[in-house]
Amino acid sequence: MARSKIWKYFDKLDLQTAQCLLCEKIIKTCGNTSNLMKHMKTHPQIDVNDHDSVVVRGMLKRDSNRIRVRGKKMLKYASIKIKPEATRDIDAETVADMDGNIIELVDAEAHAAVVSVVNEETYANWAAAEAESATETVCAEDIIEFEPKEAQEQAEQGTPLYHIEDEPLPEVELLVRNLQTPYNTTYQDNLAYFVCHDKQPLKIIEGEGFKRLAQVLCPVLQMPSVDQLGARIAQKTQQQVAQFRQQIAQIQTLSLSCAINTTPSTGNKEKQNSYLEVAAHYHEGLQRRSRTLSVQMLPVQYNASNIVERLDRVCQRFDIDKSKIVCIVSRSSRMLETAIATLLGAQRHMPCFAHLLETIFESVMERSEFRALCDRVRQLTKTADVMSRAMGSYEMLESHLRHAAQLQKTLSSSELDLAAELLAVLAPLASAVRQLCGASVDTYPCASQALPIAFTVLNELKHPENAEQQQHQIAYELRLFVIRLLEERFEGMEKNMQLALASLLDPRYRNMPFQNASLLAKYMTHLYDLYMEKGEVSTDEVGEEATTVHTTYDIWTAFRAISHEKHKHITMNGESENEDEISSYFCTSISSLQSEPLLLWKDLSQFHPFLHSMAKKYLHIPAAAMPPARIFTAAGAEILEQHGKLLGDHMSNMLFMADCNQQEWQL
Structure with missing residues (x-):
């Protein structure tokens, strides 16, 4: 693409600024020449379409041969200041070497690129020297000189002659002022937070697109290397x-x-x-x-x-x-x-527990009747293979059945009926998986949910009404197959001490999800033995927790304290005075299933301090070795x-x- 003719009157300082050769003003370009063309309207003597003109700093010379500009050096990303000892008697040779004598670098990493402009006599002498060295004589009528009023006032006051038309935002000025290194700590920490939180490889910062985005968002900061970020x-x-x-x-x-x-x-x-x-x-x-x-x-x-x-x-x-x-x-x-x-x-x-459910789904997918039906759906819909993911075939069959009326190619009516019955058999199991997965791929479910979920799925599959609704022998056999797998695994789950105590000490489930009465009695005895060994637990810890949670007065905190005292009085003088805290806990109905167990224990701890201390030991155990969403x-x-x-x-x-x-x- 041809370079715009407007650049004959400007020097490009960096990607976003350019300096007018006629009045020394610095103009923001923003990647285009709109501001430059607008600025040239302030110089009505200039004809932008005049191709024969040659611009020398401070003058316009109509000459076919360009005059080489001397005594000027571009300082990208540098700010400069004029030494106070610089005199007004500066010859042409001094001007040609002005970089070393009157310019001093202040900060090579600063934001703005500013070129100093010397006083009026300097430019007069320099312009005269340039005119003498030219191959042709320039008449006075061919020269248009520009001396901005602001420059005259600044020269009289002895201040540096520079001006930026569009002032930078205060935030940018503050950022540049506080810039001590090529990239400051805050910028680098936020970049590190991005790659860690989003689990992106460090090499992402080396991509051209990312570099471009970082340059647009914060052009004054340099991108760290991969080693520096690591x-x-x-x-x-x-x-x-x-x-x-x-x-x-x-x-x-x-x-x-x-x-x-x-x-x-x-x-x-x-x-x-x-x-x-x-x-x-x-x-x-x-x-x-x-x-x-x-x-x-x-x-x-x-x-x-x-x-x-x-x-x-x-x-x-x-x-x-x-x-x-x-x-x-x-x-x-x-x-x-x-x-x-x-x-x-x-x-x-x-x-x-998540792996347990995964093995059940894998066993179901290996059954010939179920696999044949899924293969039939893949052939009709050209669906990608989902056999490698647990529960993938179930979701594919479920989606096909839901949209069968809108599909051009679908299963026959008998196959659709069979698919509906197979999905009904696996529906409780699929619901359990989705409950475990939760809303986040990084969520670990609580281990106290494992026994209640497995217990509920077993009871749903064994329910007589569900068996009577099945007309296909294949669905009936699949239901018996899943029940057998669950019973085998449920027995092993009940025998695990940590899993059992986590369910017992969760107020939402307590002793409900147990099938083996002898095992339940064994765990209750274990709790009583621990209770007798440790004796009564002081409630001071509970009071400390309450004070740390509520730093200001809360009416419901006061109501809770009154209700606790009233409940204690009734317990001491009523029929339940012989009950210990373990018996009273398991005789009470289950709590709300929507609450967090430790929040429920915040109220129960006043009456069951020992069980509260035990609950804090077991309720943090996860039900899976990794977030279940990664599996399913x-x-x-x-x-x-x-x-x-x-x-x-x-x-x-x-x-x-x-x-x-x-x-x-x-x-």
């Missing part, structure tokens, strides 16, 4: 690790979850990388919190001892006392179970793909900082 993330990680150590030292118990993930290698798609992801789960006030502690690469041929070594390394890094770890949740894997038993003991391992939804595959791009020296630090909020980032 070093900043490592520095923030060290600060958070130190704070988390102090937090761990103050809490009584926590639980861990570990999962082995496998992603294709970025360089070789056939090669796979395996890494161990470890997360901690604990209570922060009345809220349950989960955060990733470590992501460590595993050898190509790893074993249980490699896992033990990495789990032990995590405990050492965060000063986690192993006696505080209630349990470690993992998938049903002999290698993981062996590693956890070596580290803590076999009794402190808890199976992943398409977002899980995307997250694993993101992790594959992050694999490297900074992956563990980035995923650790991804779980930190803005307050912890100090943004």
Whole structure:
């Protein structure tokens, strides 16, 4: 594209500013020449379409031969000042070397590009020297001189002769004034927060599109390198690790979850990388919190001892006392179970409930009658293969049945009836999966939900009305198959101490979701034994929690205190005076299912202080070794793909900082 003719009258200082050669004003260009053309209207003597004119600073000479401009140096991203000792008697040779004698760099990284303009006599002498060196004589009528009034006033006052037509915003001036390095700490921390929170690879900042966006948003700041940004993330990680150590030292118990993930290698798609992801789960006030502690690469041929070594390394890094770890949740894997038993003991391992449901769906998809129906739908709709994702075939069949009336190619009426009955059999199981997944791909469900969910699904499948509605033998056999799988796994779940106590100590479920009466009696006896060993628990801790939550007077806090005292008085003088806190807790009806368990315990702790202390020990345990959405939804595959791009020296630090909020980032 041809260069605009307007540039004959301007010098381009940078991407956003240009200086008029006639009046020395600096004009913002904003990527186009509109402001430049507008400014030339202030010089009515100039004919922009005059191709024979040649511009010398401060004059216009009509000559076919361009005169080389001397004594001027472009200083991009630099501000300058005139030395006070500069005299008014400056010859042409001095002007030609004015960079070294009258210009001094102040800050090479400043925002504005400003070129100094010397006094009136300097330009007169310099212009005369240029005129003498020209090949042709210039008449007075061929020269149009421009001496802005502002320049005359500034020359008389002895101030530097420069002017910026469009003043920068105060925020930009403040940013430039506070700029001490090519990129300041706040800018770099927000950039680090972006790549960590969104789990983006560090190399994203090297992309041309990202660089362009950063330049437009903040042109005065330079982009850090990948190594510099990784070093900043490592520095923030060290600060958070130190704070988390102090937090761990103050809490009584926590639980861990570990999962082995496998992603294709970025360089070789056939090669796979395996890494161990470890997360901690604990209570922060009345809220349950989960955060990733470590992501460590595993050898190509790893074993249980490699896992033990990495789990032990995590405990050492965060000063986690192993006696505080209630349990470690993992998938049903002999290698993981062996590693956890070596580290803590076999009794402190808890199976992943989400993995249990995943295996049931995989078993259902392997049945020939169900697989044949799904293959038939794929052929008709040309749907992509979803067999690799748990519950994928169910969702495909469900979507086809819902939109069958609008589809040109669909199943026959008998096949549609069979599909409807198969989906009805699996509907309780699918609802349980969706409940576990929740609204976020990073949410860990509470372990206390596992037994109630499995108990409810079993009862729904065994209900006589559901069996009578099925007319196809295939659907009937599938229902019996799912019931058998659930009963086998439910028995193992009831036998797990951590899972059982988590449900018992959740006010929303208590002792309801149990089928084995002997196991329930065993757990009740265990609670009584612990109660007798520890004796009565003081309620001082409860009072402290109440004062920390309500810093100002609250009418409902006062009402709660009055109701507690009244309830205690009735209990001491009524029929229930012989009941202990364990009996009274399990005799009371279940609480609201929509409330958080620790918020319910805020009221119950006045009457059941011992059980409240036990609840804080077990209610932080997760029901899955990883967020269930990564197992059952398409977002899980995307997250694993993101992790594959992050694999490297900074992956563990980035995923650790991804779980930190803005307050912890100090943004």
